[in-house]
Amino acid sequence: MVNATHEAGNGPLPRQIPYIIANEGAERFSFYGMRNILTPFLISTLLLFVPLEDRAGEAKHVFHTFVIGAYFTPLLGGWLADRFFGKYKTIFWLSLFYVGGHACLAVFEDNLHGFYFGLFLIALGAGGIKPLVSAFVGDQFDQTNKNRAKLVYDAFYWSINFGSFFASLLMPLLLKNYGPSVAFGVPGILMAFAVLIFWLGKRKYVHVPVAPPNPDSLTRVARTALLAQQPGEGRPGLAVAVIGAVGAVMSLAMSFSCGFVIAACTALVLLLAFGGIGTAMQLERARGHHPDEAVDGVRAVLRLLVVFALVTPFWSLFDQKASTWIVQANAMTSPVLNLFGWEFQVLPAQMQAVNPALVMLLIPFNNFAIFPLLRALGIEPTALRRMTAGIAFSAAAWLVIGWIQVSMDGGTPMSILWQLLPYILLTMGEVLVSATGLEFAYSQAPRSMKGAIMSFWTLAVTVGNLWVLIVNSSVKNEAVLGHIDGTGLSVIAFQMFFFAGFALLTAVAFGLYALRYKMVDNYRSDPEPGCHGTIPRKA
The missing domain is CATH 1.10.287 (Helix Hairpins)
Structure with missing residues (x-):
C-alpha cells in the first residue's frame, strides 16, 4: 500500500515544509507591510516638494519603479543560485540585504536619497529571493510525493496572503498614529524573524547541488x-x-x-x-x-516564455491596486463601520486587506467546491485553463473600477465600499493566475534551470509594471490627451478601460495558445543523486 501510494505520487509531505512556509508568511508581511503604505507615505510626506497636482502621478511612478526593481532582480538571484551558491545560501545572504533595506526606510523617513537607497536594498533582497523560495519548495518534493506539491503551493500562497492581510490592516494604522519610523520599522523586525526561521530549518532541507558548467x-x-548555417539557406x-x-x-x-x-x-x-x-x-x-535532450529543453523554455509574456497584462492590472486604486479611494467617502461594538473608519490603504483575506477564502473554496464541481461537469480545471479565466476576471475587475471612476467624475459621491466588488473579481483572477503559475512554472522548467525559470516568471511582473509606466508616460503627450478628451472620459477613467481591454484581448490570446501547449513533468526523480537532506518516508 505504501509503495503504491509513493508510485502514484501521493507520498507524505516533507517535514521541513513548515519552516519555509513560516518564513514566507513573515517575509511577505514585511514586504506588503511597507509596500502597501508606500504610495500614501510618498503623497503625504516624502514628495511634498512636488506640486500637489503632480504628486499622485509621481508617487505612482516611484511605486511602479520600485515594483519593477523588486521583480527584475530575480534574474540576478536565479543566476547566483543556479551557478554559484545554491538556493539556500543565496536566499539567506540576500535576506540580510533585505533587512538592511527596511532599516534604511525606518531611519531615513525624511531623507529622499536614504529612503530610495532602502527601497533599492529591499528590491535587491525581495526580488533576489522571490523565485528561489518557491523553487526551494519544489526541491523538497520528488516523484513519490509530487502530487502533494499543489497543496503545499496553495498553502505557500495562503501564508503569503496571511502575512499580507495583517500587514494591510495594521501598517496604515501605524503610519497614521505612530509615524513612518514605526510603520517601516515593524516590517523590518518581521523580516529579521523570517531569516531566523529559515536558518533554523537548515539541516532539514533537501539541498539540490549547484549545476556544473553546462556545455549544453x-x-x-x-x-x-x-x-x-545550412547549405543554400540564410x-x-x-x-x-x-x-x-x-x-x-x-x-x-x-x-x-x-x-x-x-x-x-x-x-x-x-x-x-x-x-x-x-x-x-x-x-x-x-x-x-x-544532445536532443538539450535542444528539446530549450524549446520547452521558449514555449514557457510565451506563456509568461501573455501573463504580463494581468500584472499591469493587479499591481495598480496599490497605486491607482488607492488614489481613487482617496477621493471616495469612507463610512464609519460598527463591528461588534467597535466603530472604525476604513483608511484607503486598508482596502488592500480585502485582497489577501479573499485569497485565504478563495483558495480552499476553489479546491473543495469549484474545481470538484467543474470535474463533475466533465471540465478539468487545468493550470492553463485556470490562468486564462484568471486574466479574464482581472479585466472584469477593471471594467467595474472604471465604472466607479466615471460615476465619481460625474459628481456622484461613491463609498469606498464600492471597491469591494472589483477587489473580489481581481482576487479571483490572482488566485487563478498567480498561485497556479508558481506550480506551473516549476513543473515545466528543465532541472538545470529551475531558479532561472522562476526568475523569468517573476520577470513577467516587471514587464507588467513596465506597461503601466509606459501608459502613464503616454498620457503626458498632447496628442494622446486630445484623443482622450474626445472620448468624454477623464484621463484616469480612460486608462482604467484601456487596461481592461488590454487584459480581455490577452485572455483570448492566452486561451488560444493554451490549446496548443503540451504539458511536461519535470519534478526530480527519487532518489536524486547528489542531493542531501531529509525526505520523510513511512516505514
Whole structure:
C-alpha cells in the first residue's frame, strides 16, 4: 500500500515544509507591510516638494519603479543560485540585504536619497529571493510525493496572503498614529524573524547541488542555433535576433527622454522577445551539435516564455491596486463601520486587506467546491485553463473600477465600499493566475534551470509594471490627451478601460495558445543523486 501510494505520487509531505512556509508568511508581511503604505507615505510626506497636482502621478511612478526593481532582480538571484551558491545560501545572504533595506526606510523617513537607497536594498533582497523560495519548495518534493506539491503551493500562497492581510490592516494604522519610523520599522523586525526561521530549518532541507558548467546550456544551444548555417539557406533567425539587439540599443539611447527604468526594461524585453523568436526559427540547426535532450529543453523554455509574456497584462492590472486604486479611494467617502461594538473608519490603504483575506477564502473554496464541481461537469480545471479565466476576471475587475471612476467624475459621491466588488473579481483572477503559475512554472522548467525559470516568471511582473509606466508616460503627450478628451472620459477613467481591454484581448490570446501547449513533468526523480537532506518516508 505504501509503495503504491509513493508510485502514484501521493507520498507524505516533507517535514521541513513548515519552516519555509513560516518564513514566507513573515517575509511577505514585511514586504506588503511597507509596500502597501508606500504610495500614501510618498503623497503625504516624502514628495511634498512636488506640486500637489503632480504628486499622485509621481508617487505612482516611484511605486511602479520600485515594483519593477523588486521583480527584475530575480534574474540576478536565479543566476547566483543556479551557478554559484545554491538556493539556500543565496536566499539567506540576500535576506540580510533585505533587512538592511527596511532599516534604511525606518531611519531615513525624511531623507529622499536614504529612503530610495532602502527601497533599492529591499528590491535587491525581495526580488533576489522571490523565485528561489518557491523553487526551494519544489526541491523538497520528488516523484513519490509530487502530487502533494499543489497543496503545499496553495498553502505557500495562503501564508503569503496571511502575512499580507495583517500587514494591510495594521501598517496604515501605524503610519497614521505612530509615524513612518514605526510603520517601516515593524516590517523590518518581521523580516529579521523570517531569516531566523529559515536558518533554523537548515539541516532539514533537501539541498539540490549547484549545476556544473553546462556545455549544453540554454544560452549555448541558442547561440549555436542562431549562428549555424545550412547549405543554400540564410539565417533568418539571426536577423530577427539582431533586430532585437539593435532595438535594445536604441531603447537605451532614448533613456534621457523616457527614463532609464523604462528604457532598460524595454531593452530587456526586446532582447528576450526577438532573441527567443530567432532561436525558435533556427533551433533544429542545433541538433547534432548538442544532445536532443538539450535542444528539446530549450524549446520547452521558449514555449514557457510565451506563456509568461501573455501573463504580463494581468500584472499591469493587479499591481495598480496599490497605486491607482488607492488614489481613487482617496477621493471616495469612507463610512464609519460598527463591528461588534467597535466603530472604525476604513483608511484607503486598508482596502488592500480585502485582497489577501479573499485569497485565504478563495483558495480552499476553489479546491473543495469549484474545481470538484467543474470535474463533475466533465471540465478539468487545468493550470492553463485556470490562468486564462484568471486574466479574464482581472479585466472584469477593471471594467467595474472604471465604472466607479466615471460615476465619481460625474459628481456622484461613491463609498469606498464600492471597491469591494472589483477587489473580489481581481482576487479571483490572482488566485487563478498567480498561485497556479508558481506550480506551473516549476513543473515545466528543465532541472538545470529551475531558479532561472522562476526568475523569468517573476520577470513577467516587471514587464507588467513596465506597461503601466509606459501608459502613464503616454498620457503626458498632447496628442494622446486630445484623443482622450474626445472620448468624454477623464484621463484616469480612460486608462482604467484601456487596461481592461488590454487584459480581455490577452485572455483570448492566452486561451488560444493554451490549446496548443503540451504539458511536461519535470519534478526530480527519487532518489536524486547528489542531493542531501531529509525526505520523510513511512516505514
